[in-house]
Amino acid sequence: MTGDDLVPRLRAAGVVFAEEEARLLAAAASGAALDALVDRRAAGEPLEPLLGWAAFDGLRVPVDPGVFVPRRRTELLAREAAALATPGALVLDLCCGTGAVGLAIATRVPGVQVHAADVEPAAVANARRTLAPVGGTVRQGDLFDPLPERLRGRFAVIAVNAPYVPTDRIADMPREARDFEPAVALDGGPDGLDLHRRIAAEAPAWLAPGGALLIETGRTQAAWTALLLEQAGLVAGIESDDEVDGTVAIGLAR
Structure with missing residues (x-):
């Protein structure tokens, strides 16, 4: 499954940057694991803990579930x-x-x-x-x-x-x-x-x-x-x- 295949699912869930997020999720997992990540994102979970990192000032900062995501x-x-x-x-x-x-x-x-x-x-x-x-x-x-x-x-x-x-x-x-x-x-x-x-x-x-x-x-x-x-x-x-x-x-x- 490619990032493009995920875009309609994310769009339907109201994800604004569906194309970019689909690409990131597809790079993070594949198969059933990827499906699970997309389902969780579509249910409203923030992207960064799903990926395990956030982009910040040119860096990849680790982000655990339940922690404030750097903006x-x-x-x-x-x-x-x-x-x-x-x-x-x-x-x-x-x-x-x-x-x-x-x-x-x-x-x-x-x-x-x-x-x-x-x-x-x-x-x-x-x-x-x-x-x-x-x-x-x-x-x-x-x-x-x-x-x-x-x-x-x-x-x-x-x-x-x-x-x-x-x-x-x-x-x-x-x-x-x-x-x-x-x-x-x-x-x-x-x-x-x-x-x-x-x-x-x-x-x-x-x-x-x-x-x-x-x-x-x-x-x-x-x-x-x-x-x-x-x-x-x-x-x-x-x-x-x-x-x-x-x-x-x-x-x-x-």
């Missing part, structure tokens, strides 16, 4: 973080999910020391596989809680993709997100900024002098996220990229 918009966060990192610098990928951001930074800036943290056990296991090739260290816990005290005040870059979808908007998300990704990776509270408030308040103590905190945020929320950074004593700015539909608030330590 293309987050490539802006990785690029901006890498631009502020130097070889040997300590970098933190916070709310790391698969570890895609940490891997992208380490690939763009060889020699950085990558640390990562996430509250979800499945994400931590996934990120450990992702970051093992670049020597990354991944810890499980709530935000900064699992980090050892010896790292306080030493991070040159903290890159964050915390959940920022307002609670009442999760129902509007695509089914593959709301039904197959953990709610803790999506729900940002009533206005989407609950985690941004906590991170902005806690992060400065973990930054090295002149260090940078970067938080992915929504276009309509960006000004508020930047204000939180300013209130935490950081010099704040906003970067956007229309091509990937990404927005990042950046706070620099004085």
Whole structure:
């Protein structure tokens, strides 16, 4: 069975990029295994866990079932973080999910020391596989809680993709997100900024002098996220990229 044979089945299920997905699925399996993958995709499961990987910043990032899938918009966060990192610098990928951001930074800036943290056990296991090739260290816990005290005040870059979808908007998300990704990776509270408030308040103590905190945020929320950074004593700015539909608030330590 070829990718072309799968296209009508995927189209009938409402898959927008049926041709591309059919090609990827056909490359991943054959025979009965391929039929099973197509059935699962047609039933609404996200593509990336079925393939076992996601394309991100020119890389193939491992993606396990039940873990938040890295979005293309987050490539802006990785690029901006890498631009502020130097070889040997300590970098933190916070709310790391698969570890895609940490891997992208380490690939763009060889020699950085990558640390990562996430509250979800499945994400931590996934990120450990992702970051093992670049020597990354991944810890499980709530935000900064699992980090050892010896790292306080030493991070040159903290890159964050915390959940920022307002609670009442999760129902509007695509089914593959709301039904197959953990709610803790999506729900940002009533206005989407609950985690941004906590991170902005806690992060400065973990930054090295002149260090940078970067938080992915929504276009309509960006000004508020930047204000939180300013209130935490950081010099704040906003970067956007229309091509990937990404927005990042950046706070620099004085």
